[in-house]
Amino acid sequence: MAWFTASSTQILVSIIINLPSCQALYASCPPGWLKWQQSCYILLPDKMNWFEASEACNRPGSSLAVPNSREENDFIWKSVRPQTSGMWIGCTDAAQEGIWLCGGQPLSFPNWNPGNPHTDNQRNCARMTVNRGGGSWSDSVPCGSRNRKHAACEMTVSAMPAYHIFTGPDGRVSQRQPMTFPNWNPGNPHTDNQLNCARMTTHFGGGLWSDDVPCGSSKRKHAACEMTVSAMPVYHTYTGPDGRVSQRCLLNHDIKKLAAEGLLACGWACRADPRCRSFNLWQISKREKMCQLNDVTRFGADCNDFKAIDKCYYFDL
Numbered sequence: 001m002a003w004f005t006a007s008s009t010q011i012l013v014s015i016i017i018n019l020p021s022c023q024a025l026y027a028s029c030p031p032g033w034l035k036w037q038q039s040c041y042i043l044l045p046d047k048m049n050w051f052e053a054s055e056a057c058n059r060p061g062s063s064l065a066v067p068n069s070r071e072e073n074d075f076i077w078k079s080v081r082p083q084t085s086g087m088w089i090g091c092t093d094a095a096q097e098g099i100w101l102c103g104g105q106p107l108s109f110p111n112w113n114p115g116n117p118h119t120d121n122q123r124n125c126a127r128m129t130v131n132r133g134g135g136s137w138s139d140s141v142p143c144g145s146r147n148r149k150h151a152a153c154e155m156t157v158s159a160m161p162a163y164h165i166f167t168g169p170d171g172r173v174s175q176r177q178p179m180t181f182p183n184w185n186p187g188n189p190h191t192d193n194q195l196n197c198a199r200m201t202t203h204f205g206g207g208l209w210s211d212d213v214p215c216g217s218s219k220r221k222h223a224a225c226e227m228t229v230s231a232m233p234v235y236h237t238y239t240g241p242d243g244r245v246s247q248r249c250l251l252n253h254d255i256k257k258l259a260a261e262g263l264l265a266c267g268w269a270c271r272a273d274p275r276c277r278s279f280n281l282w283q284i285s286k287r288e289k290m291c292q293l294n295d296v297t298r299f300g301a302d303c304n305d306f307k308a309i310d311k312c313y314y315f316d317l
Helices: 050-057 070-080 263-272
Strands: 011-013 021-025 034-036 039-043 062-064 087-092 125-128 150-156 163-167 198-200 248-250 254-259 278-283 289-294 306-308 312-316
Touching: 034 070, 039 070, 050 062, 050 087, 050 150, 062 087, 070 125, 248 278, 263 278, 263 289, 263 312
Parallel strands: 087 150, 248 312
Antiparallel strands: 011 198, 021 163, 034 039, 039 150, 062 150, 087 125, 248 306, 254 289, 278 289, 278 312
């Protein structure tokens, strides 16, 4: 545990009095995405050719939607697709004619319209159509056609972080975990319902625990917080020759700008938008920050668009 410097050598430590049970609080989908079983889906806002749609969805944990069962096909068609037309899915035989791969894997659930797929090197990408009641597939439109279609991205729930919580005897969420390392002063802990919180003390060389001060006592003590590194989402940034985070940002590729409380909120906004590949965090004032979502990373942009800007920091997923 990393400790903060405090003028007092006595520090409060939270321990458990009643044994709780552990439950997993599984991650949900980002805002705007629809959940079905273990996947999240979102409809792209613009029509594209298949290549553009595949690139738009291609980021960590996400790709063009692929129906792997009748139930999933029906869900995508009824809940995700636009109401007036069909949409691209992540199936193609561009690598070898007649060998269809969906999400990079062999096709497991074929749902073709009669007469499809075609044995034609110019028609190698699948889409859902309105034929046969809606949701059946066709490869009649070339992948790079100007006859653009809608598309949806799919993300597995396992790509989203999951968090674990503990519940007390009453079944409610508890801010507690079972104690694994008791380090009590002699005569502690007390069997007293008024003494339920532990603190580090200066006794016996320092660091031993006592529960002799009531949790809500007016005799206040210092405390320290702890966070596991694995609980933090990973974003990539760049450092200058001095090893410090460089104040550089990507320009001319912004999708949108919005107010954000900090790095985590801005990163979450980027993950929620399937078009986002990187983001800038601008320090507008001491308390105000602005989040800029970008549609490319610095490697997909012209080098002249990645510039040194005061109080602006770049990150990618």
